[in-house]
Structure formats: C-alpha cells, structure tokens
Amino acid sequence: MKITSVLVTGGAGFIGANLVRMLLKRDCKVTVFDNFSTGRYAYLEGLPVDIVEGDVLDRDLLIEVIRSHQSIIHLAAQTGVPGSLLDPYHDCEANVVGTLNVLEACRAAAKDSSATKMSQKIVFASSNAPLGRQIPPAAEDKAPLPVSPYGASKLAAEAYCLAYYGSWGLNTIVLRFGNVYGPFSEHKGSVVAEFFKAICNNNVITMHGDGAQTRDFVYVADLCRAVLLALDCNEAGEVFQIATGVETSINRLIEMVRDVSGRDTSIYKAPTRHGDVRKNYSMIVKAREMLGWEPEVDLDLGLRKTYEWFVKKT
Template identity: 45%
Template structure:
C-alpha cells in the first residue's frame, strides 16, 4: 500500500500523534494531512513530535511533511476538500467514551455517525483506496467475553451504538463502492502522550500526581483489556499495508484485568517513586459493561499482529512520561 499521501483525522490526539511519530520514522518523506477540530488534542501536542505547516480552505495542494487543518469532520465540504489526492484515510476523530455519549447522545451521533459518513463519502468521491476506522469493543455491548468479530452486537451505550453505525457504513462502502475499509476495535489504550485522556490508566496517574483522589466507578471488579499505544500503532500500520478491505479486527491483548487490579498496580508503581495514590469508589456509571476483553486470533491470522508490551511494563513507561511532563 502506498503510504505517501495520508489524511489522519483527529491527528493531534493521543493515538494520532503516536501514529504520526511512527510513520515519520519508518517511511521516507510521507505527506500527512491532519484534520482536527482541536477539542482534545492541540497544535502543541503535534509540535512535540514534528514540525508542521497549516492549511486553509483555499489551499488543498498536497505538501510533503505534516500539514495541520483546523476544521471539523461534521462539515461535508471540509472533508470533501481535504480528501483530494489522498491514498489512505485514517479516521481517528470521534466523540470518545461512554460518559460523554450518555451526557449528550446527539453530539455523539453527529461526530461518530455523520462525521464518519462524511469521511467515507469524501473517500468515495475522491477515489481514496484505503480507509481505516477506529472503533472499539463498545459495539459488542453486554456479551459474554472474550469479544470476537462474529458476535451479534448489542451496544449498551450511545457511544457503542455510534461506533457500530460506523462499522456498518464501512462494510457497506467496501461492498458497494470497493473502498478497502478496515475497522479496528481498540482495547483500552494507554501509554505516553495520553495526557488528555480520561480513560483508566491516564486518569489515575494524572489524579495521583496532582494530589487528587482517584475515583473508581462501582466496586472495581469490572474488567477491561488494556493495550499499550505502541502495540496499537503497529496494528494501524499493518492495516494500512494489507491489500484487503471489509474486515473488522479486535486489537487488544486478550487478557482480562479488573479496574481495581490496575489501580493497585499503578498505586504500587507510584509508591516506589514516593508518590501516594488515594482511591475511592463511587456509583457505577450508566452505559458501562461489566466485563470486556477480546479474542485477537483474527488479527494474528490476517494482520500478522500480536501485542508485545506487558501491562506492568507499559504502566511504568506511562508513569515516566507523565513525570517528564511535570
């Protein structure tokens, strides 16, 4: 797959900057457009990994290196304009997480369903060959894990429903229009550059370093599948390189860990550095599933991908990153 001309939505975020960092070090002189509304990630986050230019609505010419476009995937004209000349779209931009989707289901739908449709239409009308969609385990919903790609989906949260809709549109655009769509269902991703994330590992480390109480929703026995960022980035690159479409993959570790267990691991790692972590339990959160971990055998078979970083090692690396930021 030709990786020279890329459009990465949400590219200023945690996963986007990590992916761009990898691509700049593994591919010679790529052209990368970053389309981001800067609600979460910032130009400063992007500047930590590379120099970049900026583009306006009157400048759609491809430029070598990284170009930042501050705009919104909900705008059809914007997505159509900046998909011109692109070989591959990596669609990371989204309204992320269960909590925000429960608070504002309509915004979640507009970002995750309409925004994804806009990107797919832009890809179709501009002749883009490859489309990588960032999904999650949320479309599967409350099922008996391990989650795999053939389970009938029963989403619990609006977020899960919106991601399921995105997967459905990706399937349709492959089968009807021939775009090589690949949906990657991310586990609970953590690691360096996650300073804006509100997910478990980043939130606990950030709260502890700020002297705040770390809140666990419910009794902490809920389980998740925690995936280190470098492992996820490898999966993204492999998905871009493979010459197929219409596929969905679970990208996780296959290991079930309780939130309470992970909190204790973080507390111990911080304690070795003389940092105290205080934990309290609050009410369970609406839309959360009780158990979640994945069967990644399809990713191993078709992508040649397996996770490599152990959770304990990943937590150590993540804490060191947060300490370096302070």
C-alpha cells in the same frame, strides 16, 4: 503498494499524536485534520506535518483534503461513554455523520480523475463498545449488543464502513480498539490517564463501582503498529479486534499503578456509571492471522512508560 501520503483525522489527539510520529518514521507525508476541540497543537509541535483545522462534519472541506491522499486513518470522534450519555445527539453526529462524511468524501475522490481511485485505504477506529453485553472474550463474529449511545454510534459507523465496501468497493478496514493507554493521554478521561493524573497531582484515585469490572488494556505503540499493518494489508471489508487478550480488573490496575508510582494513593469509591460494561477483553486471533500483528508491551511495562511520560508533563 508503499503508502506515501496519509490523512489522519483527529491526528492531534492521544492516539493521533503517537500514530503521526510512527508514520513520519516511515517517511510518509502526513496531514492532520482536526478541529482541536480536544486535540492539542502542542502534541504536533516541531513535527513536519501539514495541519488542516477542520471538522469532519464539514463535508466539502473533507472532499477537498481527502482527494490528495492515498490513505485515510479516521480517528476523529466523540470518544467515550460518559460524553455520549450527556449528549447522545452530538455523539451520533460526530461518530456516525462524521464517519459518513469521510466515506462520502472518499467516494467523491474516487470519481475524480485526479484522485487515487478506489486504491485509497480507509482505516476506521472503533472500539469494543458496540459489543456491549456480549459475554467476553469479544470477537468479530459475535452479535453486537451495545449498552450506551457511544457503542451504538460506533456500531453504526462500522456498518457504514462495511456498506461502502460492499456497495462501492471502498477499501475500508474497521479496527476495534481495546482500552488504549500511553503517552499523550493527559487530556483523556480514560482510566489509566485518570489514575496517573490523580497520582501526579496528589489527588485521590476515583474508582467507579467495586473495581471487579475488567478491561483489556493495550499500549498505544502496539495499537499504532496494528493500524500501520491494516494500512499495508490487502484485506478490505474486515473487522479486527485490537487488544491483548488479557483481562485485568480495575482493582488489579490500581495495585499496578500504585506499584509503578511508588505511591499508596487513597481511593474514592464512586457509583457505577451507566453504560459501562462489567467484563471486557478480546480475542485477537484474527488480527494475528490476517494482519500478522502481536502486542509486544505487557501492562506492567506499558504502565511504567506511561507514568514516566506523565511525570515529565507534571
């Protein structure tokens, strides 16, 4: 079935801004649902999208908006470990209750004769944080061991997505994103964005810990293709790791951003942050086999594309 109408919660944020553009290229009717607490109107300027300013904690508004869409991509969230440590209650409310409200709105829409019934596809944006202390590579069949409130809230939201498939047949798919980077990330606290902001503003790079910790960096355009494949596929009630399978240390990342920018920016070594995992990269066999997805942009090229965008914004 060709997807023609998509609601993107959190569509004015980093991933949303990239995803909305990709959806429009497919001639989809796109509605962005965002409270603009971190998202930016400027990211959507000039785009032929409908914008609903609202919060995923507003269940009644969600029911009203969701009923007219074939597919829902749920990106809206509290999106990081530091924020979850500062306010675990808000983290839970945004990530767990917000996701539950989206699912309940979809279930309510399915009961309505004017809605699209259970054919609605719901793609939920999760992360590797639920796996926490697991020895990498991260894989869908490993038991979650979250070490931060953020990981716990994303795990609970994943569980609700799978439970609504099991109990009521909602067509949910969970995508566990690696460390996403790319254009439209200037407002994010992610490591690539922070490094490039520091370089562009002639500040020092702040590195937490000894730099030996590792991550799996996935370029945002590759990730958005995975989301579209999840929308199109016939699978439901599944979890997929969306990353590259390549482990990169923060020390190596610093070398690469210095090379890309041509600047030998100084480093400030800050203490290790609570809730951060030591090593993290993913096994992506399931996404390859079931979604037909393969990352195309390697880290060097992706960093160059990202740096070009940051330079233009500075």
